[in-house]
Amino acid sequence: MKNKTFLGAVLLVIGLALPAAPANAAGEAVHAYQQSWSFSGPFGTYDRNQLRRGFQVYKEICSSCHGLDFIAFRNLSEPGGPQYSEDAVRELAAQFTIVDEAAEGGEREGVPADRWPNPFPNEQIARDANGGALPPDLSLMAKARTIHQEFPWWVFNYFTAYQEGGADYIYNLLTRYHEAPAHVELQPGQYYNEFYGVIAMGPPLADGIVSYEGEGTPETVHQYALDLAAFLQWTADPHMVSRKQMGFRVILFLIVLAGLMYMVKRRLWRDAH
Numbered sequence: 001m002k003n004k005t006f007l008g009a010v011l012l013v014i015g016l017a018l019p020a021a022p023a024n025a026a027g028e029a030v031h032a033y034q035q036s037w038s039f040s041g042p043f044g045t046y047d048r049n050q051l052r053r054g055f056q057v058y059k060e061i062c063s064s065c066h067g068l069d070f071i072a073f074r075n076l077s078e079p080g081g082p083q084y085s086e087d088a089v090r091e092l093a094a095q096f097t098i099v100d101e102a103a104e105g106g107e108r109e110g111v112p113a114d115r116w117p118n119p120f121p122n123e124q125i126a127r128d129a130n131g132g133a134l135p136p137d138l139s140l141m142a143k144a145r146t147i148h149q150e151f152p153w154w155v156f157n158y159f160t161a162y163q164e165g166g167a168d169y170i171y172n173l174l175t176r177y178h179e180a181p182a183h184v185e186l187q188p189g190q191y192y193n194e195f196y197g198v199i200a201m202g203p204p205l206a207d208g209i210v211s212y213e214g215e216g217t218p219e220t221v222h223q224y225a226l227d228l229a230a231f232l233q234w235t236a237d238p239h240m241v242s243r244k245q246m247g248f249r250v251i252l253f254l255i256v257l258a259g260l261m262y263m264v265k266r267r268l269w270r271d272a273h
Ligand code: HEC
Pocket: 057, 058, 061, 062, 063, 064, 065, 066, 130, 133, 134, 135, 136, 141, 145, 170, 173, 174, 198, 199, 200, 201, 202, 204, 205, 228
């Protein structure tokens, strides 16, 4: 009897999970390829060089359409992030012209405290430049999206503390542009992305499109997408590393406290037989 109840429960869980099979916007089932990230797991940290590469690709390619509204130039020099020197950040900010009503002529040179300037002055102009579609702000994109996993794989996420769904989403989005299959009809300004479905963003990356400093890092779509996803994970969650460290200290403290409490309990109850 007990066995049957258990079997019933298992079947019910499977049944509930099955309809949640992942699909792209065109309604086709897709599998998301998961990558291994330096920042995954309870001790994961950002790789500074990777964040710098990701920022470079964002700046050279994505920033012509996508804003990064929640990032100020000075954030790029903070510990735990790409951590450019303050001088480098000051120089970078000065390359931008910031609209500022208080300034003479309504414009001035950027300073580190300024937010990253949006490529378009307003939503209408952004839409007009993109065939009616709006390129969303990317600051929090890694938190706003995640991948869908088939049962039973998502069950393991509870044990591995999987939080990299946003980075995996961005990686898949950027690497899976293809010719549209015969049954999908594209309007002008539409592209086919196997992971996303029909999308109004053309494939933004191509092999060799960005030159990395130094030797050794491949200049491929795969690598650019990994670096961008890591960078956008950082913009969405810049304090992740310090939060994980704090979490670890708290757990350590609780373990020590539990041991002490156990010893106190033994002592107090020593004579009570
Ligand atoms: C020429 C303009 C343009 C460039 C360059 C561009 N994008 Fe986009 N992007 C768009 C538009 C337009 C959309 C909205 C697409 C839609 O709604 O179908 C979009 C959507 C997105 C989305 C959201 C997808 C979703 O789930 O809603 C992400 C993430 C994204 N872009 C990332 C990037 C990254 C990273 C780069 C740089 C490698 C980049 N884009 C370069 C125009 C652009």
